[in-house]
Amino acid sequence: DQQVKQNSPSLSVQEGRISILNCDYTNSMFDYFLWYKKYPAEGPTFLISISSIKDKNEDGRFTVFLNKSAKHLSLHIVPSQPGDSAVYFCAASVTNDYKLSFGAGTTVTVRA
Amino acid sequence: NAGVTQTPKFRILKIGQSMTLQCAQDMNHNYMYWYRQDPGMGLKLIYYSVGAGITDKGEVPNGYNVSRSTTEDFPLRLELAAPSQTSVYFCASSYSGHTQYFGPGTRLTVL
Numbered sequence: 102d103q104q105v106k107q108n109s110p111s112l113s114v115q116e117g118r119i120s121i122l123n124c125d126y127t128n129s130m131f132d133y134f135l136w137y138k139k140y141p142a143e144g145p146t147f148l149i150s151i152s153s154i155k156d157k158n159e160d161g162r163f164t165v166f167l168n169k170s171a172k173h174l175s176l177h178i179v180p181s182q183p184g185d186s187a188v189y190f191c192a193a194s195v196t197n198d199y200k201l202s203f204g205a206g207t208t209v210t211v212r213a
Numbered sequence: 214n215a216g217v218t219q220t221p222k223f224r225i226l227k228i229g230q231s232m233t234l235q236c237a238q239d240m241n242h243n244y245m246y247w248y249r250q251d252p253g254m255g256l257k258l259i260y261y262s263v264g265a266g267i268t269d270k271g272e273v274p275n276g277y278n279v280s281r282s283t284t285e286d287f288p289l290r291l292e293l294a295a296p297s298q299t300s301v302y303f304c305a306s307s308y309s310g311h312t313q314y315f316g317p318g319t320r321l322t323v324l
Contacts, residue, residue, distance in 0.1 A: 103255075105255070107255075110253070133311050135311070135312065137315075142317075142318075143317055143318070144217070144303050144305075144315035144316050144317045145256070145303070145315045146315070147312055147313070147314065150311070150312060190255060190256070194310070194311055196311075197310070198310075199244055199261065199263055199307075199310035200246075200258055200261060200271065200310075201256075201258075201311075201313060203255035203256040203257075204255050205253065205254055205255045206255060
C-alpha cells in the first residue's frame, strides 16, 4: 500500500512562472518530509526538506509547505527555469525508523 | 569526496545468472540503502543497513541478498536473475537516517 502519493505524473510550466508540485501521505506517523530531483540517467539529488514541527521551509527558489491536518505537502519553484526540468520525488520518514517512503514522481517540463 | 559510487553502470544478465552490484561511500555514513526503480514508479527499498554487520529487509527483498562488512561498502547480490529484476538500482547513504544521498545507479536488464 503506497503511503506517499503524487497524483500528478506530469506538469508543464512556462519559464519564469511558478511550478507547484503536490504530495499526499496516509501515514500519520511521518514526521520528516523531503523532495528529491532526478535527471535522466542520474541518481536522485536532495532538494529540500521539512520537519513536522514547521509548516514552511524555504531555500532560494524552492519552498516546501506542509499541512499536517490534510496530510499534504507541496513544493513551489519560483521562478521556474529550464534547468528545473526533471522528475521530482516526494519522500517521507518516521524519526528513528531510518527509512524513506517515496512517491511515484512528477515530471516537470519548463517551456521556454 | 566521491560521495556514493556504484558499479557497474549497465549490465545485461541471462535468466538464472548471478551478479553483485557494488556500492561504496566515502562520507563515513552509518546508514546505507538499496532501492530499485521501475518505469513510472517511485523507489522501492530492497535492503538497508544501520551500520557495519547489521542489515535488514526493506519492502521488496525477495531474490536479493546484502552484506555490510565495512562502513564504506554495501554490495547487493542477485541470485538466479529473473526478468522481474530488470530495473534501475540505486544505492544511497545517510548520516542521520533522514536525508539520503544517492549514487548514479546501475541499469540492469535480465533476458
